Amino acid sequence: MNKSAVLVFFVLFASYALVTSYSRQTSHPAMPPVLELTAVPSPPEPVQIGDLFDFSRCGYKQGLEPIPFVLAVITVRPGDGDDTDLIQQAIDTVSARAPDANGFRGAVLLAEGEFQVNRHLKISANGVVLRGSGNEETRILADGIDRRTLIRVEGAKPEEGASYTVASAALRAGDTQIELNNAMGLSVGDTVFIDRPASMPWIESLGMNNDTRGFSSKMINWQEGSRVVRWDRTITDVSGNVITLDNPVTTEMSAAMQTQPTVTAYTWQGRLELVGIENVCFVSNPDVETNPKDEEHAWICIQFWNVKDSWIRNVTAKKFVSSAVWFDHTVSQCTVEHSRFLDPVSEIGGRRRISFRNGGQLNLFE
Numbered sequence: 322m323n324k325s326a327v328l329v330f331f332v333l334f335a336s337y338a339l340v341t342s343y344s345r346q347t348s349h350p351a352m353p354p355v356l357e358l359t360a361v362p363s364p365p366e367p368v369q370i371g372d373l374f375d376f377s378r379c380g381y382k383q384g385l386e387p388i389p390f391v392l393a394v395i396t397v398r399p400g401d402g403d404d405t406d407l408i409q410q411a412i413d414t415v416s417a418r419a420p421d422a423n424g425f426r427g428a429v430l431l432a433e434g435e436f437q438v439n440r441h442l443k444i445s446a447n448g449v450v451l452r453g454s455g456n457e458e459t460r461i462l463a464d465g466i467d468r469r470t471l472i473r474v475e476g477a478k479p480e481e482g483a484s485y486t487v488a489s490a491a492l493r494a495g496d497t498q499i500e501l502n503n504a505m506g507l508s509v510g511d512t513v514f515i516d517r518p519a520s521m522p523w524i525e526s527l528g529m530n531n532d533t534r535g536f537s538s539k540m541i542n543w544q545e546g547s548r549v550v551r552w553d554r555t556i557t558d559v560s561g562n563v564i565t566l567d568n569p570v571t572t573e574m575s576a577a578m579q580t581q582p583t584v585t586a587y588t589w590q591g592r593l594e595l596v597g598i599e600n601v602c603f604v605s606n607p608d609v610e611t612n613p614k615d616e617e618h619a620w621i622c623i624q625f626w627n628v629k630d631s632w633i634r635n636v637t638a639k640k641f642v643s644s645a646v647w648f649d650h651t652v653s654q655c656t657v658e659h660s661r662f663l664d665p666v667s668e669i670g671g672r673r674r675i676s677f678r679n680g681g682q683l684n685l686f687e
Contacts, residue, residue, distance in 0.1 A: 404437050448595045644662065
């Protein structure tokens with residue numbers, strides 16, 4: 322077969338293939354897509370929710386001052402065996418110093434290395450800082466088999482004074498102004514508690530009284546008066562019987578909820594302030610070889626009670642049962658910065674693996 326015949330054959334074959342392909346594509350053309358139209362419902366009426374909360378004033382010093390660097394006045398190096406007394410003596414020594422003009426007594430500097438703490442450490446004075454030489458360079462090993470808090474920062478309770486009745490129960494979440502029946506005796510700078518007791522209409526609106534699973538605990542089925550929502554605020558203005566607060570209330574109060582909020586002045590001389598814990602890696606020591614879910618070891622790394630304007634930063638907590646940080650409801654305006662909770666060892670259950678527990682208010686975690 323010569324080249325001309327081959328070329329003719331190829332052209333004829335290609336033409337047949339194209340025609341066949343085209344006929345296959347066009348003999349049963351695809352049905353065009355069906356366009357379905359559905360009615361679009363009208364948008365709902367906007368819900369009136371009041372102003373958004375302004376919590377820009379929270380954390381250490383309400384964010385108005387940076388967390389300070391406090392100079393070290395004593396250095397502690399790891400010893401042989403249990404270092405609990407060694408570190409606690411250093412904390413007590415600094416706690417006994419007179420505070421400087423800014424309220425700080427000084428920092429305890431933990432040198433590089435691993436410290437062993439078989440019991441717990443406690444800070445109970447203003448202006449004391451416990452600082453490591455670095456988050457990786459200084460380690461505190463929480464040894465022992467008791468279920469404890471490793472570091473307790475604890476002040477004294479407040480003293481409550483005169484109580485005032487709120488004139489109107491109609492307060493929106495986010496409000497900063499409250500009208501009282503009589504504001505006589507209150508001044509700018511006074512610290513107050515605003516208390517909102519739990520009424521049955523409020524409990525019923527939340528569905529917290531109809532548990533049918535057989536639980537009798539008051540944590541499941543709330544009772545009237547069993548809970549009080551409390552705000553810790555400072556008065557920034559007094560105009561007649563209207564007081565203005567530094568931060569808003571966070572729960573609505575209305576006549577329909579049948580609750581009567583009150584405002585109570587207080588003093589809190591024993592509340593700790595200007596306390597810091599920073600630059601340390603804390604490690605609990607569970608017996609995971611015997612029990613991978615061992616709970617007979619340290620539960621909480623750092624716990625605050627009755628504390629204000631303090632901080633925790635650059636801290637790592639490993640293998641604890643419950644939390645790196647636990648703030649009680651008496652803690653306010655504290656900052657937790659650049660900190661981690663890693664590798665918890667525990668059962669899976671209540672009060673466990675709560676990395677950062679904030680029971681207080683106006684605290685900042687970042």
